Amino acid sequence: MFTVKSLLVASALASTALAHFTLDYPTSRGFDDENEPQFCGGFSSVETRQPFPLGQGPIHIDSHHPLATVVAFISTSENPTSFGDFNTTSNGTSIPLATPIFQVAEGDSCFNVDLGGLNVGLSNGSLVTLQVQFDGGDGALYQCTDLVLIEGYNVPSNETCTSDAAHTNATSSSSALPSASATSSSGSSATSSAATSASASGSAASGAASSAAMAQKEVIGWGLVGSLIGLAGVAML
Numbered sequence: 001m002f003t004v005k006s007l008l009v010a011s012a013l014a015s016t017a018l019a020h021f022t023l024d025y026p027t028s029r030g031f032d033d034e035n036e037p038q039f040c041g042g043f044s045s046v047e048t049r050q051p052f053p054l055g056q057g058p059i060h061i062d063s064h065h066p067l068a069t070v071v072a073f074i075s076t077s078e079n080p081t082s083f084g085d086f087n088t089t090s091n092g093t094s095i096p097l098a099t100p101i102f103q104v105a106e107g108d109s110c111f112n113v114d115l116g117g118l119n120v121g122l123s124n125g126s127l128v129t130l131q132v133q134f135d136g137g138d139g140a141l142y143q144c145t146d147l148v149l150i151e152g153y154n155v156p157s158n159e160t161c162t163s164d165a166a167h168t169n170a171t172s173s174s175s176a177l178p179s180a181s182a183t184s185s186s187g188s189s190a191t192s193s194a195a196t197s198a199s200a201s202g203s204a205a206s207g208a209a210s211s212a213a214m215a216q217k218e219v220i221g222w223g224l225v226g227s228l229i230g231l232a233g234v235a236m237l
């Protein structure tokens with residue numbers, strides 16, 4: 001027999017399963033909310049590669065959480081099978097993150113990446129896989145998209161990104177990830193100008209600005225591995 005409480009629990013579980021995020025452009029390998037916590041959202045094989053600019057190009061996501069922390073990174077492997085394939089190229093060059101770590105509000109967001117500008121030897125025709133990591137409070141989630149980089153490729157006009165979430169809501173800069181000195185009680189300090197400006201603007205999540213600021217302080221200093229496993233307990237539902 002159902003009680004009100006059991007119905008509430010059931011609906012809470014259902015909304016968790018239906019929440020998460022989608023990668024809307026470029027087209028994701030696939031979406032399965034049950035498997036989204038897994039590498040590439042549970043879609044481990046390369047799908048049809050889509051043309052994407054070698055220079056600046058847009059990524060569109062849709063968040064079903066009020067506030068989430070996002071970062072994107074790439075693999076230059078033709079068939080990446082692990083997170084390790086997103087760390088270094090085949091000749092051992094380390095690959096910088098494709099974006100700062102940034103925050104998005106609920107709904108559609110977009111951000112730009114400049115993959116040619118990562119200086120890992122990408123050129124016209126290079127094959128890459130881009131993975132988006134998203135944490136809206138229920139753990140890190142992943143989506144992948146397989147690309148072929150084209151110099152001068154023009155994305156469809158409706159996919160251009162003018163309000164770039166990665167560069168207005170950044171919590172750290174991709175070129176200066178976690179070198180923060182340990183001066184505060186949380187073991188990190190918000191010393192980068194990116195963090196300062198993000199805290200000051202807080203534009204995407206005004207209703208949760210203080211929580212966002214706390215999350216930002218936690219994020220800074222963690223690095224990618226830390227953010228892969230650690231955000232669930234910090235970010236808000």
Ligand SMILES: [Cu+2]
Pocket residue numbers: 016019020021065136138
């Ligand atoms: Cu979720």
